[in-house]
Amino acid sequence: MTRDEDxxxxxxxxxxxxxxxxxxLAQLAQSVASTRELAxxxxxxxxxxxxxALTFRLPMPGDAKP
Amino acid sequence: MTxxxxxxxxxxxxxxxxxxxxxxxxxxxxxxRIGRLDARYHAFIRLTPDLAMAAAREAEREIAAGxxxxxxxxxxxxxxxxxxxxxxxxxAHSKVLIGNVAAADAPVTARLKAAGxxxxxxxxxxxxxxxxxxxxxxxxxxxxxxxxxxxxPGGSSSGSGVALAAGMVPAALGTDTGGSVRxxxxxxxxxxxxxxxxxxxxxxxxxxxxSLDHVGPMTRTVRDNALLLQLIxxxxxxxxxxxxxxxxxxxxxxxxxxxxxxxxxxxxxxAEDIEADPEQAQAIESAAEVFRRLGAEVxxxxxxxxxDYATSTRIIIRCEAFAIHRRWLAExxxxxxxxxxxxxxxxxxxxxxxxxxxxxxxxxLTRRTLEAFAGIDAALTISSMxxxxxxxxxEACPRAxxxxxxxxxxxxxxxxxxxxxxxxxxxxxLSLQLIGHPFQEAMVYxxxxxxxxxxxxxxxxxxx
Numbered sequence: 250m251t252r253d254e255d256x257x258x259x260x261x262x263x264x265x266x267x268x269x270x271x272x273x274l275a276q277l278a279q280s281v282a283s284t285r286e287l288a289x290x291x292x293x294x295x296x297x298x299x300x301x302a303l304t305f306r307l308p309m310p311g312d313a314k315p
Numbered sequence: 316m317t318x319x320x321x322x323x324x325x326x327x328x329x330x331x332x333x334x335x336x337x338x339x340x341x342x343x344x345x346x347x348r349i350g351r352l353d354a355r356y357h358a359f360i361r362l363t364p365d366l367a368m369a370a371a372r373e374a375e376r377e378i379a380a381g382x383x384x385x386x387x388x389x390x391x392x393x394x395x396x397x398x399x400x401x402x403x404x405x406x407a408h409s410k411v412l413i414g415n416v417a418a419a420d421a422p423v424t425a426r427l428k429a430a431g432x433x434x435x436x437x438x439x440x441x442x443x444x445x446x447x448x449x450x451x452x453x454x455x456x457x458x459x460x461x462x463x464x465x466x467x468p469g470g471s472s473s474g475s476g477v478a479l480a481a482g483m484v485p486a487a488l489g490t491d492t493g494g495s496v497r498x499x500x501x502x503x504x505x506x507x508x509x510x511x512x513x514x515x516x517x518x519x520x521x522x523x524x525x526s527l528d529h530v531g532p533m534t535r536t537v538r539d540n541a542l543l544l545q546l547i548x549x550x551x552x553x554x555x556x557x558x559x560x561x562x563x564x565x566x567x568x569x570x571x572x573x574x575x576x577x578x579x580x581x582x583x584x585x586a587e588d589i590e591a592d593p594e595q596a597q598a599i600e601s602a603a604e605v606f607r608r609l610g611a612e613v614x615x616x617x618x619x620x621x622x623d624y625a626t627s628t629r630i631i632i633r634c635e636a637f638a639i640h641r642r643w644l645a646e647x648x649x650x651x652x653x654x655x656x657x658x659x660x661x662x663x664x665x666x667x668x669x670x671x672x673x674x675x676x677x678x679x680l681t682r683r684t685l686e687a688f689a690g691i692d693a694a695l696t697i698s699s700m701x702x703x704x705x706x707x708x709x710e711a712c713p714r715a716x717x718x719x720x721x722x723x724x725x726x727x728x729x730x731x732x733x734x735x736x737x738x739x740x741x742x743x744x745l746s747l748q749l750i751g752h753p754f755q756e757a758m759v760y761x762x763x764x765x766x767x768x769x770x771x772x773x774x775x776x777x778x779x
Contacts, residue, residue, distance in 0.1 A: 257664075264663050265645045273648050276657045277664065284633070284664040290626040291672045292679075301674035302681060303526050 253278040319344045320482030321776050324539035327485060328386035331378060338378070338389030342371035342433050345391050349435070349483045352779055355464060357455045358478040360396045360408060362436040367391065370433045377431070386542050388431030392486040395472050396437035397444055397521040398530070400424050407443045407521050410453050410650040411643050421519025422554075423488060423530055423547045430546050435484055438474030444495055444523045445636060446655030447471060448706050459503055459703050460777040462743050466703040467712055469502030471495040475533045476503035481779050486543050487533045492523040493628050494698075494721030496531035497733035497748060501698040504735045504744030506540050506763070506773070507533045509721075511754045512728030513558030515544075516551035524635035525556070526674075527628065527725045536773050537734065537764040541565035544756060560754050568757055573765045574610030578603075579688065581618055581696035584720040588621040591700040591718075598736040598745040599697050605769050606695070606762075616687050616694060619680055624723040627680060630665055630673035637662025681727045685752075688729075693762050694750045696720050698733040702743035720748065730756045734763050735772040 257277035261269050269277065319341060322330075330336035346364050353359055374389035394400065397407045399417035401424075406412045420428065428434065439457040441447025447470045448456035457473040459466035460481040468477045472489025476499025479487055489496040491509040500507030508531050515530045522528055532543035545565050551557040580603050585591035603613045637644075640659045648656060688694065700718035704711035724731040729750050736747040747766075751759040767773055 260663050264641060266641075266648070266663070268645065269648050273656065273660070276653075277660045279657065280661040280664040284661060284669075287626060287629055288665070288669045290622060291630075291669060292623070292676060295672055295675050295679070299675050299679055301671060302677040303674070 251278065253281040256281050320348055321535070322485060323536050324386060324390055324485045324534060324542055327390050328388070331389045332383050334378065338371040338374040338433065339368070341389065342367050342391055345435065345483060352481055352483065355458065356460055356477050356481050357439055357457045358474040358481065358483055359393070359436045360406060360439050360454050360474065361403065363403070363434060367433050367435050374431050374433065384431040387427060387486070387546060389433065390486065391433040391435045391484050392427055393435045393438050393475070393478055393484045394424060394487065395440050395475050395489050397440055397490060398424060398488060399519040400434065400437070403437060405521060408440045408452055408454060409442045409652070409655070411647060413453060417519070419519065422516040422551050424519065426547050432486070438478055438487060440473060441471035442652045442655035443521070443640070443659070444471040444490060444492060445658045446652055447473065448712060449652040449654045451652045456706065458706055460779050461504060462703065462741070465705050465707060466743065467502060467706040467715070468703070469498035469699070472499050472507070472533065476500060476505055476507070479503065479505045479533055479535055480777060482776065485534065486539060488547070489531055489533050490520060490523070491529045491531050491725065492527045493632060493725055494719055496529070496533060497698050497721045497731065498719065500533060500733040501746035502703040502744065504746070504772070504775070505533060505535050506537055506732065506734050507531060508540050508544060508732040508756065508759070509724065509730065510544060510548065510756055511558070511730045513556050514560070514730070514754065514756070515547050516554045516557055518551055518554045522639055524632045526635065527631060529725070537760055537767050538566065538569060540732070541569060541760045558754070563757050565757050565760055568761045569764045571761055572609060573606055573762055576611045576692045576762065577690065578606050578611050578613045578762065579616035579691040579694040580613050581694055581720070582615050583617055584621055585697040585700060589700055589718055591697055592702065594739045595697060595699065595701060595745050599695065599747055602736055602747045602766060603695060605766060609765055609769060613695070616691065618684055618687050618723065621720060621723070623676065624680060624726050625717065627673045627676045627726055628722040630669060631677065633662035634665050634670040677726050680723070684723065684727045684729070688752060693758055696748050696750070698746045698748040702739045702741070702745060724750050729753055730759050732759050732763050734767060737770070737772055738775070
């Protein structure tokens with residue numbers, strides 16, 4: 250069993266995906282590998298002061314939004 | 316029949332209002348056409364002929380009594396099957412939701428019905444707007460009417476693009492999370508707009524990724540697109556992403572032309588970041604010349620590389636989609652098609668910190684993109700890097716998906732339209748993309764209309 254397959258089983262258990270069969274787990278192992286590649290493309294120079302897009306905002310007084 | 320098949324929304328509205336075209340005969344003619352063609356193209360998941368004919372008869376009665384409601388009154392339209400219609404299943408083209416009957420109309424559905432539109436049915440999509448083309452679902456994938464009847468129509472609003480290109484309806488709605496209105500518009504040679512984030516209510520529309528989802532109008536022409544957006548745009552206090560911004564008249568400036576406007580050309584997307592098909596790249600260069608000839612100032616601008624936008628978009632979609640699907644995946648993983656399951660499972664493998672960083676990258680990219688737009692009225696670039704591949708080419712379709720420049724404007728939320736920009740030597744549609752400032756859809760339409768009028772690409776239709 251590869252490291253990605255091991256990790257896929259751990260992720261499935263943690264996420265409550267208990268009904269995944271071997272084919273599905275193999276897909277999740279692919280996800281582990283592709284996510285590692287994708288995350289490596291995130292910039293390394295994000296400063297802590299750079300906040301997320303769509304930061305939570307309370308409605309203003311009189312705002313119709315929920 | 317050909318005339319009615321490719322009659323546009325605006326032209327149909329004029330004829331119906333003048334009582335030169337019967338909504339009943341129009342609807343009947345398009346239903347017959349769908350009946351003749353849809354076994355080949357699979358645009359519809361569910362056709363609703365009885366509902367359509369009843370609505371057409373009612374429209375005809377109202378108009379005869381002098382109660383014309385507006386440009387959609389008595390005009391057929393159809394909806395991507397992730398948009399709720401009360402009493403009909405919203406399946407998302409998936410076995411998972413095959414019995415999911417909607418209790419209420421989505422606000423966009425309600426608006427189109429209130430405008431007197433004739434709902435013809437629900438349209439094919441990639442499963443859950445993420446995985447396609449797939450051949451292991453309860454319904455076959457939609458097929459592009461251009462080319463050899465074996466071409467990929469793009470997605471995920473695949474049925475919407477196909478129904479328009481095949482002359483089955485003059486108006487449809489799609490949704491766009493990473494380009495899913497503009498991709499089928501580009502592949503099928505029609506016009507599709509992703510409005511500004513928050514411009515159109517997403518309530519009653521099955522989400523793919525909350526922070527990137529948009530509902531958008533799809534038509535064959537720019538003028539029709541402006542009319543359709545007019546009907547669905549506006550604030551929805553029950554949609555947390557909805558913007559409380561006044562809705563202008565999107566048709567008011569359509570004929571003003573582009574003389575004196577400043578258009579930024581984003582060339583590095585297709586010349587450096589990804590090397591586009593030469594014919595498709597040339598179509599953008601030719602469009603820039605058309606705008607110059609029409610009196611616009613076209614100058615090159617630079618944004619971040621495409622890979623930055625793609626990284627942010629893909630991580631956000633993975634995480635938000637997985638959060639939405641986790642319960643269904645836990646209970647019924649075998650009911651998903653292979654492709655959608657793979658793409659949704661991807662989200663299970665992303666760490667929370669990487670998701671947060673993708674959102675922080677999004678904020679940075681948005682800020683820098685809007686800075687680059689200072690001093691221009693809109694930008695021009697490519698939509699798809701290539702014309703449509705074969706739908707049954709299992710390697711070409713996944714390879715084609717990332718070869719695009721649509722995701723940047725899901726990241727930034729800016730309005731972006733894909734319009735026809737000619738044809739390849741093989742007879743397949745080429746397209747361009749125009750991007751505006753937030754809530755400046757009217758400017759995007761104005762520029763797109765000038766191009767459409769100057770080139771006439773929308774006058775060509777596939778031989779169905």
